[in-house]
Amino acid sequence: MICPFDLLGSMFTIGLRYCGGCNPEIDRSKIVMDLREGLKKMGLEVDLTTEKERAVDMVLIVNGCKHACLEAKQVESDGGHPVVSVKGEMVDDQYVEEGDIVKILIHRICSLL
Amino acid sequence: MSMMTGREYIESLRALNPEVYFFGQRIRSIVDEPMFQPHLHGAAMTYELAHHPEYEEIMTATSHLTGEKINRFTHVHHGIDDLVKKVRMMRLLGQKTGTCFQRCVGLDGLNAIYVTTYDIDQKYGTDYHERFKKYLLEVQKNDWMPAGAMTDARGDRGLRPSKQKHPDVYLHIKERLKDGIIVSGTKAHITGAINSHEIITMPTRTMTGEDKDYSVSFAVPVDTKGVTFVFSRQTNDTRRLDGVLDAGNPKYGIVGGEAVIIFRDVFVPWERVFMAGEYDFTTELVETFAGYHRSNYGGCKVGLADVVIGASSWIAEAHGIGKASHIVDKLTEMIAMAETCWSCTLACSYEGYRTPSGAYHINPLLANVTKLNITRMVYEWMRLAQDVAGGKIITLPSEKDLDNPESGKILEECFSGKDGFSPRDIIKMLRLVENMSVGAGLPEAMHGAGSPAAQKIMIERRSGIEKKIELAETIAGIRKDRDFETIVGKDEKMHWDEVRKKIEEGRAQIH
Numbered sequence: 037m038i039c040p041f042d043l044l045g046s047m048f049t050i051g052l053r054y055c056g057g058c059n060p061e062i063d064r065s066k067i068v069m070d071l072r073e074g075l076k077k078m079g080l081e082v083d084l085t086t087e088k089e090r091a092v093d094m095v096l097i098v099n100g101c102k103h104a105c106l107e108a109k110q111v112e113s114d115g116g117h118p119v120v121s122v123k124g125e126m127v128d129d130q131y132v133e134e135g136d137i138v139k140i141l142i143h144r145i146c147s148l149l
Numbered sequence: 150m151s152m153m154t155g156r157e158y159i160e161s162l163r164a165l166n167p168e169v170y171f172f173g174q175r176i177r178s179i180v181d182e183p184m185f186q187p188h189l190h191g192a193a194m195t196y197e198l199a200h201h202p203e204y205e206e207i208m209t210a211t212s213h214l215t216g217e218k219i220n221r222f223t224h225v226h227h228g229i230d231d232l233v234k235k236v237r238m239m240r241l242l243g244q245k246t247g248t249c250f251q252r253c254v255g256l257d258g259l260n261a262i263y264v265t266t267y268d269i270d271q272k273y274g275t276d277y278h279e280r281f282k283k284y285l286l287e288v289q290k291n292d293w294m295p296a297g298a299m300t301d302a303r304g305d306r307g308l309r310p311s312k313q314k315h316p317d318v319y320l321h322i323k324e325r326l327k328d329g330i331i332v333s334g335t336k337a338h339i340t341g342a343i344n345s346h347e348i349i350t351m352p353t354r355t356m357t358g359e360d361k362d363y364s365v366s367f368a369v370p371v372d373t374k375g376v377t378f379v380f381s382r383q384t385n386d387t388r389r390l391d392g393v394l395d396a397g398n399p400k401y402g403i404v405g406g407e408a409v410i411i412f413r414d415v416f417v418p419w420e421r422v423f424m425a426g427e428y429d430f431t432t433e434l435v436e437t438f439a440g441y442h443r444s445n446y447g448g449c450k451v452g453l454a455d456v457v458i459g460a461s462s463w464i465a466e467a468h469g470i471g472k473a474s475h476i477v478d479k480l481t482e483m484i485a486m487a488e489t490c491w492s493c494t495l496a497c498s499y500e501g502y503r504t505p506s507g508a509y510h511i512n513p514l515l516a517n518v519t520k521l522n523i524t525r526m527v528y529e530w531m532r533l534a535q536d537v538a539g540g541k542i543i544t545l546p547s548e549k550d551l552d553n554p555e556s557g558k559i560l561e562e563c564f565s566g567k568d569g570f571s572p573r574d575i576i577k578m579l580r581l582v583e584n585m586s587v588g589a590g591l592p593e594a595m596h597g598a599g600s601p602a603a604q605k606i607m608i609e610r611r612s613g614i615e616k617k618i619e620l621a622e623t624i625a626g627i628r629k630d631r632d633f634e635t636i637v638g639k640d641e642k643m644h645w646d647e648v649r650k651k652i653e654e655g656r657a658q659i660h
Contacts, residue, residue, distance in 0.1 A: 061613055102502035103512065129505035 047081045048149050051092035051117070053106055060100025061124040062134045068098060070138045078142065094148055096141070097121040118148040152209070152220045153292045155197030159189055162344060167371040169343050169408075171380040179343055183390060185380070187248075187402025189344050192294060194245050194401070195222055195252040207234045207241065212289050213507075214282065222252045223289045225263045226509045232498035236448035240491065243452015247398050247585060249405035249593065251341025253445045254297030258349045259285060260508060261438035262366055262423050267506030269430050277423050278506070284368055284421060288347070295368065296345035298336040298410055299438060301353040310356065310363040320350055320412060322362040322425060329418040330425060332365060336412075340405035340597075343378050345371055348410060351438055356428040364431050366424035367417045375415035381407045384588040394548035394577060397584025404593045436607065440513040442598040443520035447494025450523050450594055454487035454530055457585050460578050461537040467570040467578070468539070479537055483530040490526055493519035514611040521604040527594035531586035542583040545576055 054064060068084065075082045085092070094117050097106050101124035120141060121128055127140045153161060162180050169176045176182050180189065199208040199220045210224035210231060211217070226232050235256075242250045263285065266277035288295060301310070304318035313319065320334030336350065349368045356364040369376065383403050389396045396402075424430065458480060465476045497515030504510050535542060541564070550556050551573070561572040595601070622628035630641060637644045 061616070063616075101500075103500045104502060123502065126502075129503075131505070 047083065048094075049083045049085060049090060049092045050145070051088070051090070051095040052084045052086045053095060053097045054086070055097075055099040055104070055106040057100050061102075062100060062122070062137065064098045064100055064122075067122065067134075067137055067141075071096075071141050074138050074142050075145070080146075082145075092117055094118040094120065094145070096145075099123045102126055120144045120148065151292065152199050152218070153196045154200055155190075155193035158193050158196040158292075158294070161346070162189070165346065165370070165372045167343060167378055168376065169378045169380060176343075176380070184386065185343060185406065187389060187396075187398070187400060188251065188341065188406030191246045191248055191250045191401040191405070192252055192341055192344055194242055195250050195294075196220065196292070198241070198245065204241065207238045210234070214286050214289065217289075219289045220292055222256045222294070223259070223285075223292060224256075225260055225285065226501075227507065228509055229499060229501050232444075232501045232509055232511055233495065236444060236494045236498050239445050239448025239494075240452040240455075243449040244455050245452075246401040247453060247456040247581070248401045248403060248590070249340065249449065250401075251296075251344070251405040252294050253449070254299075254340050254442065255295035255345065255347075255349060256297075257438055257441035257445070258295065258297030258299070258351060259288065260441055260510075261351065261434055262349065264437050264504045264506050264508050264510060265430055265434040266423050267504075267508075268433060269424065269427050271505065272430075273427065275427075280420050281423050284423075291346070293346040294341065294344070295347040295349045296339055296342040296371070296410075297438070297442075298339045298342070298348050298350045299353050299435070300336060300338050302335040302337045302409075303353065310354075310360045312359075317411075319353070319363050320365060322365050323414065325425070326416075329416055330365070330367070330422055332367070332412050332415050332417060334412050336410040338381070338407045338596075339410050340407050342371070342408040342410055343380055343406065347371060348376070351434055352424070352431045354431070354435060356431040358428060361426045361428050364424060364426055364428040365422075366434065367422045369415065369417055369421065373415055375413045377411040377413070379409040379411070381409065385584070392548040394551070394573075394580060397580040397582075397588075403584060403588040404590050436513065437510060439599055439603070439607070440511050440516045443604065444494050444497045444511045444516040446523040446594070446598060447490045447497075447519040450527055451487045451491045451494075453585065453590070454483065454490075454527075457531065457534045457582060458483045458487065460582050460585075461534045464538050464575070464578050464582065467566040467575050469567040476537060479533045483533050486526040486530050490519060490522050493522055514608060517604040517607040517611075520598055521601055521608065524595050524601045524604070528591060531591060534582050534586050538579055538582045538586075542579050543587065545579060545583075551576070 052068065057064060072084055084096070097119060099106050099122060104121065104123040122137060122141070125132055125134055127137060127144065130140065132140050159180055167179065169179060171184060179185055198204040208221055209218050210221045212219045213225060213227045221235065221238055224231065226235065239253060262281055266281045269275055270278045301320055302318040304313045304315055310319035310321065317334045320332060320336055322330050323333050324331040342348065347368055347370055351366050352364055386403070389399060389402070393399045424434065461483070462471065462480055465471045470476055493515060497512045497519055500512035500515055501509050546560055551560055564572045564576055566575050619628060623630045626641065634641055
């Protein structure tokens, strides 16, 4: 994937919110790690932060399964930023195999930033 | 929009003229045929309770299409609360009828088709979902009971549908016309079919490209030209013609009143077709339907368990052994098993999720676990019910002999129990246990919503065994344990090297 030209050189902050991780069908930590790497490779400077007080450009919710305990509405208090939600093998309303989640996330993030 | 009462539902069937056969004869009036009446009463309960203030909270819902109050049996679940209320409704109706009330198959069909048509349209740009929403609106507006028709006759199970010797053992498209499709084939074991207003069909299995014409879903009124029903037999079914007492549950019968549905060159207009050849979505439709339907069994069968546990306890008391420790132990076992199944169905509902269509689906793994438990535990709690009730449940004389002045009095004395219990009441309760534990209800618990092997396939597929292996590898020290390394503040290998060294130093000091 090619990074949109107008995003290059700018610094973005993504608020990272995890569900509790009781019985995840995906490896949440690995997905975030691979996402960080993927964004870096594309030349995007993105800071993924779990600090709730920090100002962010968008929010990424990482739920371990489709039940999605951490519903999008729970993070609306983050200030009405764009939200992308991973729900096990789903990204927002799209079914995705675990191996494709990072690719889809990068696509969504680029379109929302 | 209006919700029918139980009576209105039964009367609404008079307006239909389905072609129904039973015992080799054409049945002209479904409503008046004594063999069908218990099944009609069971289904009528799903209508009746929606009008009772004390049940309407779970028996009704708000339509997401119109915002109006509807019977929950026509509702597409739009939240976890809906999923939970659905299984609460199942338990309630099981308690109220002591048998199958038949309407859940159509409910699950409506929900599964709603979810799947949305996904088909996303891939192919078709308009099945909009068609289906219009149909759903009609179902809600008329408070129809659609019979969910999934299981095909299937012929040789080792052959794919398109390879069968008799093509009609599976329902399939024979012809595609400008204004609709022509279908033929056979659906079997269809619950509540003869006393439904509509039939909604779904494929019975995963199809492949060569089975494209078998990948079909549609809805037709029960009295559509070319549709024939043959009502199935059940254990002891003709007892209901012999009086009241011998039937055990004369009001609501045994299981759901299943039928074979034969489609012979039936025309279905396109606006009622919801899948026509999209074989790559047959797995989704089958699994979504099965998931919903398997979750129900932890509701309805537990409602039945409530009844049979009550009956067993009553009989033990009437026999004067209500306080015996082995009886209390058996009843407690029955309760624990029933509540285990209830826990499973609540869990699969609370762990449900929002599908891309906006409708909510249960947790499929837990729904299959629910149904697998039912296939075992219903047999076990019914075995205990038979154990508590005693051998009389299979040796009681008939109602006619109780009524006969020559034998009635002595029989009543013979079957009397503890003071305060009428012999006739004791016999009624024993007949109820016979009806519930000896009849067709047991294999129905085994095979309804799919046989145990089908549940095991789904459980294995969704178990996430690879993740469990990773967990074991991490604990065993084969895989890196980041959390442990954070706790000890160093690399795991280094930590254990240090531990070994300390142990050796300690030993050296002791020696």
